[in-house]
Amino acid sequence: MRPTRRQVLGAGALLLAAGCTDAAPPPAAVVDPDDALRERAVVREQSLLSAYDTTLTTFPELTERLLPVRTQHAEHLLALTGPPASTPPSASPSTSPPPMVSAVPPLATAALALAWLADAERTAAGAHAAACVEASRTLASLLAALAASEHSHPAVLT
Amino acid sequence: MTGADVTISATTDDAVLLGALLGAAHAAVYGYAVLGARLDDATRAEAALAQDSHRVRRDQLTALLVALGAEPAAPEPAYDVAAADEAAALGLAVVLEQGMALRWRDLVGGTDDVALRRLGVSGLQESALRATRWRLLAGVRPATVAFPGTG
Numbered sequence: 070m071r072p073t074r075r076q077v078l079g080a081g082a083l084l085l086a087a088g089c090t091d092a093a094p095p096p097a098a099v100v101d102p103d104d105a106l107r108e109r110a111v112v113r114e115q116s117l118l119s120a121y122d123t124t125l126t127t128f129p130e131l132t133e134r135l136l137p138v139r140t141q142h143a144e145h146l147l148a149l150t151g152p153p154a155s156t157p158p159s160a161s162p163s164t165s166p167p168p169m170v171s172a173v174p175p176l177a178t179a180a181l182a183l184a185w186l187a188d189a190e191r192t193a194a195g196a197h198a199a200a201c202v203e204a205s206r207t208l209a210s211l212l213a214a215l216a217a218s219e220h221s222h223p224a225v226l227t
Numbered sequence: 228m229t230g231a232d233v234t235i236s237a238t239t240d241d242a243v244l245l246g247a248l249l250g251a252a253h254a255a256v257y258g259y260a261v262l263g264a265r266l267d268d269a270t271r272a273e274a275a276l277a278q279d280s281h282r283v284r285r286d287q288l289t290a291l292l293v294a295l296g297a298e299p300a301a302p303e304p305a306y307d308v309a310a311a312d313e314a315a316a317l318g319l320a321v322v323l324e325q326g327m328a329l330r331w332r333d334l335v336g337g338t339d340d341v342a343l344r345r346l347g348v349s350g351l352q353e354s355a356l357r358a359t360r361w362r363l364l365a366g367v368r369p370a371t372v373a374f375p376g377t378g
Contacts, residue, residue, distance in 0.1 A: 137368070137371070138369070138371060141371060141372070144373040144374075194352065198345075198348045198349070198352065201344055201345075201348050202341050202345060206336050206337065206338075209335050209344060210335055210336030213331075213335040213347060213348045214332060214351070214376055214377065216348055216351070217328070217351040217352045217354075217355035217376065218372065218373055218375055220355060221355045221356045221358070221359040221370075221372075224356060224359045224360055224370070224371070225371055
Protein backbone atom coordinates (compact mmCIF):
# COMPACT_ATOMS: atom_id res chain seq x y z
CA MET A 70 0.00 0.00 0.00
CA ARG A 71 1.33 3.42 -0.91
CA PRO A 72 1.95 5.82 1.98
CA THR A 73 -0.59 8.60 2.28
CA ARG A 74 0.46 12.20 1.77
CA ARG A 75 0.26 12.78 5.51
CA GLN A 76 2.45 9.77 6.26
CA VAL A 77 5.03 10.95 3.77
CA LEU A 78 5.00 14.48 5.16
CA GLY A 79 5.10 13.11 8.69
CA ALA A 80 8.09 10.98 7.80
CA GLY A 81 9.75 14.07 6.35
CA ALA A 82 9.28 15.98 9.58
CA LEU A 83 10.81 13.12 11.52
CA LEU A 84 13.76 13.01 9.15
CA LEU A 85 14.26 16.75 9.51
CA ALA A 86 14.06 16.52 13.30
CA ALA A 87 16.60 13.71 13.28
CA GLY A 88 18.73 15.37 10.64
CA CYS A 89 21.98 15.36 12.62
CA THR A 90 22.14 11.69 13.42
CA ASP A 91 24.32 9.40 11.36
CA ALA A 92 21.53 6.96 10.56
CA ALA A 93 19.09 9.47 9.06
CA PRO A 94 18.74 9.38 5.29
CA PRO A 95 18.86 12.79 3.60
CA PRO A 96 15.57 14.73 3.93
CA ALA A 97 15.71 15.47 0.20
CA ALA A 98 14.29 11.97 -0.36
CA VAL A 99 10.83 13.24 0.62
CA VAL A 100 8.75 13.95 -2.46
CA ASP A 101 5.46 15.81 -2.41
CA PRO A 102 2.92 13.44 -4.04
CA ASP A 103 1.18 16.54 -5.46
CA ASP A 104 4.18 17.24 -7.70
CA ALA A 105 3.56 14.30 -10.02
CA LEU A 106 -0.20 14.92 -10.09
CA ARG A 107 0.34 18.58 -10.90
CA GLU A 108 2.89 17.74 -13.57
CA ARG A 109 0.49 15.37 -15.32
CA ALA A 110 -2.28 18.00 -15.18
CA VAL A 111 0.13 20.51 -16.73
CA VAL A 112 0.79 18.08 -19.60
CA ARG A 113 -2.97 17.69 -20.13
CA GLU A 114 -3.48 21.45 -20.33
CA GLN A 115 -0.49 21.94 -22.63
CA SER A 116 -1.81 19.18 -24.84
CA LEU A 117 -5.25 20.82 -25.03
CA LEU A 118 -3.71 24.22 -25.77
CA SER A 119 -1.76 22.71 -28.62
CA ALA A 120 -4.91 21.00 -29.95
CA TYR A 121 -6.75 24.32 -29.95
CA ASP A 122 -3.82 26.08 -31.62
CA THR A 123 -3.68 23.47 -34.37
CA THR A 124 -7.42 23.77 -34.96
CA LEU A 125 -7.37 27.58 -34.92
CA THR A 126 -4.56 27.64 -37.47
CA THR A 127 -6.45 25.34 -39.81
CA PHE A 128 -9.92 26.82 -39.27
CA PRO A 129 -9.60 30.53 -38.44
CA GLU A 130 -13.36 30.84 -38.86
CA LEU A 131 -13.70 28.99 -35.52
CA THR A 132 -11.78 31.70 -33.67
CA GLU A 133 -14.79 33.37 -32.07
CA ARG A 134 -16.02 30.06 -30.71
CA LEU A 135 -12.69 28.55 -29.69
CA LEU A 136 -10.66 31.45 -28.40
CA PRO A 137 -12.57 31.86 -25.10
CA VAL A 138 -12.10 28.14 -24.39
CA ARG A 139 -8.43 28.30 -25.30
CA THR A 140 -8.08 31.26 -22.92
CA GLN A 141 -9.61 29.19 -20.13
CA HIS A 142 -7.05 26.44 -20.71
CA ALA A 143 -4.30 29.05 -20.52
CA GLU A 144 -5.79 30.11 -17.16
CA HIS A 145 -5.80 26.47 -16.04
CA LEU A 146 -2.15 26.09 -16.97
CA LEU A 147 -1.23 29.27 -15.10
CA ALA A 148 -3.14 28.13 -12.01
CA LEU A 149 -1.19 24.86 -12.06
CA THR A 150 2.25 26.32 -12.67
CA GLY A 151 2.00 29.75 -11.06
CA PRO A 152 3.44 32.84 -12.74
CA PRO A 153 6.34 31.88 -15.06
CA ALA A 154 8.98 33.80 -13.06
CA SER A 155 8.23 31.94 -9.82
CA THR A 156 7.99 28.45 -11.28
CA PRO A 157 10.37 26.31 -9.24
CA PRO A 158 12.63 23.91 -11.08
CA SER A 159 11.35 20.36 -11.13
CA ALA A 160 12.68 18.45 -8.14
CA SER A 161 13.10 15.19 -9.97
CA PRO A 162 14.01 14.38 -13.55
CA SER A 163 10.65 13.99 -15.25
CA THR A 164 9.83 11.33 -17.73
CA SER A 165 7.55 12.75 -20.37
CA PRO A 166 4.09 11.21 -20.17
CA PRO A 167 2.51 10.35 -23.50
CA PRO A 168 0.48 13.18 -25.02
CA MET A 169 -3.23 13.12 -24.17
CA VAL A 170 -4.35 13.75 -27.73
CA SER A 171 -3.00 12.46 -31.00
CA ALA A 172 -0.54 14.68 -32.77
CA VAL A 173 -2.38 14.48 -36.06
CA PRO A 174 -6.05 15.35 -35.62
CA PRO A 175 -8.75 14.58 -38.17
CA LEU A 176 -8.78 18.09 -39.56
CA ALA A 177 -10.65 17.36 -42.78
CA THR A 178 -13.57 19.55 -41.73
CA ALA A 179 -14.31 22.07 -38.98
CA ALA A 180 -17.00 19.72 -37.62
CA LEU A 181 -14.47 16.89 -37.28
CA ALA A 182 -11.99 19.20 -35.60
CA LEU A 183 -14.65 20.29 -33.09
CA ALA A 184 -15.57 16.68 -32.35
CA TRP A 185 -11.88 15.88 -31.85
CA LEU A 186 -11.53 18.77 -29.42
CA ALA A 187 -14.66 17.70 -27.53
CA ASP A 188 -13.20 14.20 -27.15
CA ALA A 189 -9.94 15.63 -25.87
CA GLU A 190 -11.86 17.75 -23.36
CA ARG A 191 -13.78 14.72 -22.07
CA THR A 192 -10.59 12.72 -21.68
CA ALA A 193 -8.93 15.56 -19.77
CA ALA A 194 -12.03 16.04 -17.59
CA GLY A 195 -11.92 12.39 -16.57
CA ALA A 196 -8.20 12.47 -15.84
CA HIS A 197 -8.45 15.67 -13.75
CA ALA A 198 -11.35 14.16 -11.80
CA ALA A 199 -9.43 10.93 -11.14
CA ALA A 200 -6.36 12.86 -9.98
CA CYS A 201 -8.56 14.81 -7.55
CA VAL A 202 -8.91 11.79 -5.30
CA GLU A 203 -5.16 11.40 -4.76
CA ALA A 204 -4.27 15.06 -4.32
CA SER A 205 -3.95 17.26 -1.26
CA ARG A 206 -7.04 19.30 -0.45
CA THR A 207 -5.68 22.44 -2.09
CA LEU A 208 -4.68 20.73 -5.32
CA ALA A 209 -7.88 18.65 -5.30
CA SER A 210 -9.94 21.83 -5.22
CA LEU A 211 -8.08 23.19 -8.24
CA LEU A 212 -8.26 19.90 -10.15
CA ALA A 213 -11.99 19.67 -9.46
CA ALA A 214 -12.53 23.10 -10.99
CA LEU A 215 -10.48 22.08 -14.02
CA ALA A 216 -12.41 18.80 -14.33
CA ALA A 217 -15.69 20.73 -14.24
CA SER A 218 -14.55 23.36 -16.72
CA GLU A 219 -13.34 20.70 -19.15
CA HIS A 220 -16.59 18.77 -18.64
CA SER A 221 -18.59 21.84 -19.72
CA HIS A 222 -16.46 22.70 -22.77
CA PRO A 223 -17.95 20.13 -25.19
CA ALA A 224 -21.31 21.91 -24.80
CA VAL A 225 -19.90 24.91 -26.65
CA LEU A 226 -18.00 22.83 -29.20
CA THR A 227 -20.70 20.60 -30.62
CA MET B 228 -21.25 11.96 15.83
CA THR B 229 -20.24 8.35 16.11
CA GLY B 230 -19.60 7.45 12.48
CA ALA B 231 -18.40 3.98 13.47
CA ASP B 232 -21.14 2.28 11.48
CA VAL B 233 -20.91 4.23 8.23
CA THR B 234 -19.06 2.99 5.19
CA ILE B 235 -17.23 6.22 4.55
CA SER B 236 -14.59 7.67 6.85
CA ALA B 237 -16.36 11.01 7.12
CA THR B 238 -15.93 13.57 9.87
CA THR B 239 -17.95 16.32 11.57
CA ASP B 240 -16.50 18.79 9.08
CA ASP B 241 -17.78 16.61 6.25
CA ALA B 242 -21.27 16.74 7.78
CA VAL B 243 -21.10 20.55 7.81
CA LEU B 244 -20.09 20.60 4.14
CA LEU B 245 -22.82 18.12 3.21
CA GLY B 246 -25.33 20.20 5.19
CA ALA B 247 -24.41 23.31 3.19
CA LEU B 248 -24.91 21.31 0.00
CA LEU B 249 -28.29 20.06 1.16
CA GLY B 250 -29.38 23.65 1.82
CA ALA B 251 -28.36 24.65 -1.71
CA ALA B 252 -30.12 21.61 -3.16
CA HIS B 253 -33.35 22.54 -1.37
CA ALA B 254 -33.08 26.05 -2.81
CA ALA B 255 -32.41 24.66 -6.30
CA VAL B 256 -35.45 22.35 -6.21
CA TYR B 257 -37.61 25.32 -5.15
CA GLY B 258 -35.96 27.75 -7.57
CA TYR B 259 -36.43 25.53 -10.62
CA ALA B 260 -40.16 25.32 -9.88
CA VAL B 261 -40.31 29.12 -9.85
CA LEU B 262 -38.27 29.69 -13.00
CA GLY B 263 -39.82 26.84 -14.99
CA ALA B 264 -43.08 28.79 -15.19
CA ARG B 265 -41.31 31.49 -17.23
CA LEU B 266 -39.88 29.17 -19.88
CA ASP B 267 -41.23 27.85 -23.17
CA ASP B 268 -42.15 24.17 -23.41
CA ALA B 269 -38.81 22.83 -24.62
CA THR B 270 -36.78 24.84 -22.14
CA ARG B 271 -39.19 24.05 -19.33
CA ALA B 272 -38.60 20.35 -20.00
CA GLU B 273 -34.88 20.92 -19.52
CA ALA B 274 -35.56 22.82 -16.29
CA ALA B 275 -37.72 19.91 -15.09
CA LEU B 276 -34.83 17.51 -15.74
CA ALA B 277 -32.50 19.77 -13.81
CA GLN B 278 -34.97 19.91 -10.94
CA ASP B 279 -35.20 16.11 -10.91
CA SER B 280 -31.44 15.90 -10.77
CA HIS B 281 -31.35 18.24 -7.77
CA ARG B 282 -34.03 16.14 -6.07
CA VAL B 283 -31.84 13.08 -6.50
CA ARG B 284 -28.86 14.94 -5.05
CA ARG B 285 -31.03 16.23 -2.20
CA ASP B 286 -32.09 12.72 -1.30
CA GLN B 287 -28.54 11.43 -1.62
CA LEU B 288 -27.22 14.20 0.67
CA THR B 289 -30.00 13.59 3.16
CA ALA B 290 -29.15 9.89 3.30
CA LEU B 291 -25.45 10.65 3.76
CA LEU B 292 -26.16 13.04 6.63
CA VAL B 293 -28.40 10.50 8.32
CA ALA B 294 -25.67 7.89 7.94
CA LEU B 295 -23.26 10.28 9.63
CA GLY B 296 -25.61 10.76 12.53
CA ALA B 297 -26.25 14.38 11.57
CA GLU B 298 -29.65 16.02 11.34
CA PRO B 299 -30.53 16.82 7.71
CA ALA B 300 -32.17 20.26 7.49
CA ALA B 301 -35.69 20.45 6.10
CA PRO B 302 -36.34 22.90 3.27
CA GLU B 303 -37.34 26.46 4.10
CA PRO B 304 -41.03 27.24 3.52
CA ALA B 305 -39.97 29.63 0.74
CA TYR B 306 -36.79 31.00 -0.82
CA ASP B 307 -36.06 34.52 -1.95
CA VAL B 308 -36.04 33.73 -5.64
CA ALA B 309 -38.02 35.41 -8.40
CA ALA B 310 -38.09 35.37 -12.19
CA ALA B 311 -40.24 37.99 -13.91
CA ASP B 312 -39.51 36.81 -17.44
CA GLU B 313 -37.56 34.26 -19.47
CA ALA B 314 -34.26 36.14 -19.25
CA ALA B 315 -34.57 36.37 -15.47
CA ALA B 316 -35.51 32.68 -15.32
CA LEU B 317 -32.38 31.65 -17.22
CA GLY B 318 -30.29 33.96 -15.05
CA LEU B 319 -31.75 32.40 -11.92
CA ALA B 320 -30.98 28.90 -13.24
CA VAL B 321 -27.32 29.91 -13.64
CA VAL B 322 -27.29 31.32 -10.10
CA LEU B 323 -28.79 28.13 -8.65
CA GLU B 324 -26.17 26.00 -10.39
CA GLN B 325 -23.39 28.31 -9.25
CA GLY B 326 -24.68 28.00 -5.69
CA MET B 327 -24.42 24.24 -5.91
CA ALA B 328 -21.04 24.38 -7.68
CA LEU B 329 -19.54 26.52 -4.94
CA ARG B 330 -20.53 24.00 -2.28
CA TRP B 331 -19.50 20.96 -4.33
CA ARG B 332 -16.07 22.50 -4.67
CA ASP B 333 -15.97 23.29 -0.95
CA LEU B 334 -16.64 19.61 -0.32
CA VAL B 335 -13.79 18.49 -2.59
CA GLY B 336 -11.36 20.90 -0.96
CA GLY B 337 -12.59 20.26 2.57
CA THR B 338 -12.63 16.48 2.86
CA ASP B 339 -10.07 13.68 2.80
CA ASP B 340 -12.76 11.05 2.27
CA VAL B 341 -12.33 9.45 -1.15
CA ALA B 342 -16.03 8.75 -1.70
CA LEU B 343 -16.97 12.32 -0.81
CA ARG B 344 -14.23 13.69 -3.07
CA ARG B 345 -15.66 11.67 -5.96
CA LEU B 346 -19.17 12.82 -5.13
CA GLY B 347 -17.99 16.42 -5.01
CA VAL B 348 -16.21 16.30 -8.37
CA SER B 349 -19.14 14.68 -10.14
CA GLY B 350 -21.57 17.16 -8.59
CA LEU B 351 -19.33 20.06 -9.60
CA GLN B 352 -19.08 18.75 -13.16
CA GLU B 353 -22.84 18.35 -13.35
CA SER B 354 -23.56 21.87 -12.12
CA ALA B 355 -20.89 23.43 -14.34
CA LEU B 356 -22.32 21.75 -17.44
CA ARG B 357 -25.88 22.82 -16.59
CA ALA B 358 -24.79 26.40 -15.93
CA THR B 359 -23.13 26.37 -19.35
CA ARG B 360 -26.31 25.15 -21.04
CA TRP B 361 -28.36 27.90 -19.35
CA ARG B 362 -25.80 30.54 -20.35
CA LEU B 363 -25.98 29.30 -23.95
CA LEU B 364 -29.78 29.63 -23.92
CA ALA B 365 -29.52 33.08 -22.32
CA GLY B 366 -27.01 34.20 -24.95
CA VAL B 367 -24.30 34.75 -22.33
CA ARG B 368 -20.79 34.47 -23.80
CA PRO B 369 -18.49 32.92 -22.96
CA ALA B 370 -20.86 30.21 -21.76
CA THR B 371 -18.12 28.35 -19.88
CA VAL B 372 -15.92 29.49 -17.01
CA ALA B 373 -12.34 28.56 -16.18
CA PHE B 374 -12.97 27.77 -12.50
CA PRO B 375 -16.50 26.55 -11.75
CA GLY B 376 -17.31 26.71 -8.07
CA THR B 377 -15.40 29.93 -7.51
CA GLY B 378 -17.36 32.52 -5.54
